[in-house]
Amino acid sequence: MIHLSNRQARQFILLKQGLLGTYRFIEKKGVMEYISQGGCIQYDPIDTCGKNAELVLQSRVRGFSKKMLYDLLYEERVLIDYPDKNLSIISVTQWPYFERYREAARENAMKYEQIEILSDKIREKIKQYGALSSDDIKFSDHFNWQSNIHWSGGNNAARSVLEQMYTTGELVIHHKKGTRKYYDFSTNHIDSEILITEDPLKHDLEHLKWRVLRRIGAVGLLWNRASDAWLNIWNFKAEQRKEVFQQLISEKKIIPIYVEKFNEALYCLVEDIPLIEVIKRKQEWDERCELIAPLDNLMWDRKLIYKLFNFDYKWEIYTPESKRKYGYYILPILHGDKFIGRTEIRIEKETRTLIVKKIWFEQETNNTSEFQADLDGCLKRFSIFNDCNLIKHDYRKTK
Numbered sequence: 001m002i003h004l005s006n007r008q009a010r011q012f013i014l015l016k017q018g019l020l021g022t023y024r025f026i027e028k029k030g031v032m033e034y035i036s037q038g039g040c041i042q043y044d045p046i047d048t049c050g051k052n053a054e055l056v057l058q059s060r061v062r063g064f065s066k067k068m069l070y071d072l073l074y075e076e077r078v079l080i081d082y083p084d085k086n087l088s089i090i091s092v093t094q095w096p097y098f099e100r101y102r103e104a105a106r107e108n109a110m111k112y113e114q115i116e117i118l119s120d121k122i123r124e125k126i127k128q129y130g131a132l133s134s135d136d137i138k139f140s141d142h143f144n145w146q147s148n149i150h151w152s153g154g155n156n157a158a159r160s161v162l163e164q165m166y167t168t169g170e171l172v173i174h175h176k177k178g179t180r181k182y183y184d185f186s187t188n189h190i191d192s193e194i195l196i197t198e199d200p201l202k203h204d205l206e207h208l209k210w211r212v213l214r215r216i217g218a219v220g221l222l223w224n225r226a227s228d229a230w231l232n233i234w235n236f237k238a239e240q241r242k243e244v245f246q247q248l249i250s251e252k253k254i255i256p257i258y259v260e261k262f263n264e265a266l267y268c269l270v271e272d273i274p275l276i277e278v279i280k281r282k283q284e285w286d287e288r289c290e291l292i293a294p295l296d297n298l299m300w301d302r303k304l305i306y307k308l309f310n311f312d313y314k315w316e317i318y319t320p321e322s323k324r325k326y327g328y329y330i331l332p333i334l335h336g337d338k339f340i341g342r343t344e345i346r347i348e349k350e351t352r353t354l355i356v357k358k359i360w361f362e363q364e365t366n367n368t369s370e371f372q373a374d375l376d377g378c379l380k381r382f383s384i385f386n387d388c389n390l391i392k393h394d395y396r397k398t399k
Contacts, residue, residue, distance in 0.1 A: 001258065012275060013220035013298065016275055017298050027061065030064070031061055031064065038297050053069060055294075056293045059292055064385070096194065118161045119165055134162055135180070172189055208240060224264070227300070228302070289377065302314070313342070333359070339362065342359070353388055
C-alpha cells in the first residue's frame with residue numbers, strides 16, 4: 001500500500017510529465033518518448049501563441065521547435081493525426097487499435113446514399129492531382145450529415161466526405177497549411193504492414209482496459225470517477241469503469257495510491273512505481289518555470305488539479321466574453337511544483353512580436369528575485385519558441 005503526501009503526489013505527476021527538475025525529454029527523440037508515454041496529445045487548431053500540441057511539447061521537450069512536430073507528422077510519418085482524446089496526435093504504430101472506430105464510421109456512412117458517389121469523385125481527383133483540401137473540390141451538392149465518430153462538414157459536401165473518408169481510414173492528413181487540411185490516400189503514407197494488421201483487442205473489455213491504461217499513463221494519477229480524462233472512450237459508464245479498474249488491479253497493471261486528505265484512491269501504472277520511489281527519496285528539485293497548454297495532458301482532469309494543486313482552471317475559449325473571468329486563451333504558469341498564476345499572451349504576426357498582455361498571480365505567490373528570474377527566463381524561451389521579439393508589461397505589479 002502506497003501513501004503519499006499531497007506534495008509528493010504533485011511532484012510524482014510532474015516528474016512523470018517531464019515538468020519537474022531537469023528536462024527528461026530532449027528534441028525529436030523526446031517528442032516520440034513523451035507521446036509514447038501519454039498515448040496521445042490533443043490537437044486544437046487555435047493559434048494565439050502556438051497550437052495546443054506545440055504548447056504541450058514546448059514546456060517539456062528541450063530544444064523543441066514547431067517544425068520538429070510538423071516533420072514527425074508529415075515528413076517522417078511516425079506520428080499521425082487521428083481522434084483519440086478528441087482530435088489528437090498519436091504514434092502511427094497505434095493505428096490498428098482504432099479499427100473499431102473506423103468500422104463504425106463505415107457503417108454510419110452506409111446510411112447516406114450520396115457518400116459513395118461523392119467519395120468516388122474525390123478518389124479520382126486525388127489520383128489525378130495528389131493531396132487536396134476541400135477548397136480544391138467543388139461539388140454542386142449540398143450535403144449535411146453527422147458522423148458518429150467526430151466529424152461534421154456542415155453544408156460543405158467536399159469537407160463532409162473528405163472527413164468521412166479520413167475517419168474511415170481511407171485518407172490521412174497529408175499536411176496542413178495553417179488550419180487547412182490536405183488529404184491523401186493512407187496507403188501512400190502508412191506502412192502496409194500497419195494497415196493490414198488486425199485490431200489486437202477484439203473484445204470490448206480488453207479495448208477499454210487498453211484505453212484506460214493509456215489515459216492513466218498520460219496523466220500519471222487518475223481516480224475511478226467520471227472525468228474529462230476519459231473523453232471519447234465509448235461505452236465507458238460507471239459500471240464499465242468499475243469493472244475495468246478491478247481487472248487492471250487484479251492483473252497488477254495499476255496500483256492504488258493513497259494521498260493525504262483524499263477520500264478515495266488515485267491510481268498509477270505499476271511500471272511508474274520507480275518514479276514514486278524517486279520522489280520519496282528526493283526532497284528538493286530545481287525549480288523550472290513553464291507555460292502549460294490549455295488542453296495539456298496534465299490538465300485533463302481539472303477537478304484533480306484543483307484538489308492536488310489548489311489551482312482552479314477553466315478554458316474560457318467557449319465562454320461568452322462578458323462571463324469570462326480571465327480571457328479567451330489563458331495559459332497556466334507552473335513554477336516548481338506549484339501553479340503560481342496564469343497569463344494571456346498574443347503574437348502580432350506582422351511584427352513578429354510576442355506580447356504578454358497580463359499575468360494573474362495566485363494570492364500565495366512570492367515575487368522573489370529568484371522567481372522573477374525564472375519567469376523572465378520562461379517568457380524568453382517562449383518568445384524564441386514562437387520566433388518572436390518579447391514585449392511584456394510590468395507583470396510584477398499585476399495581481
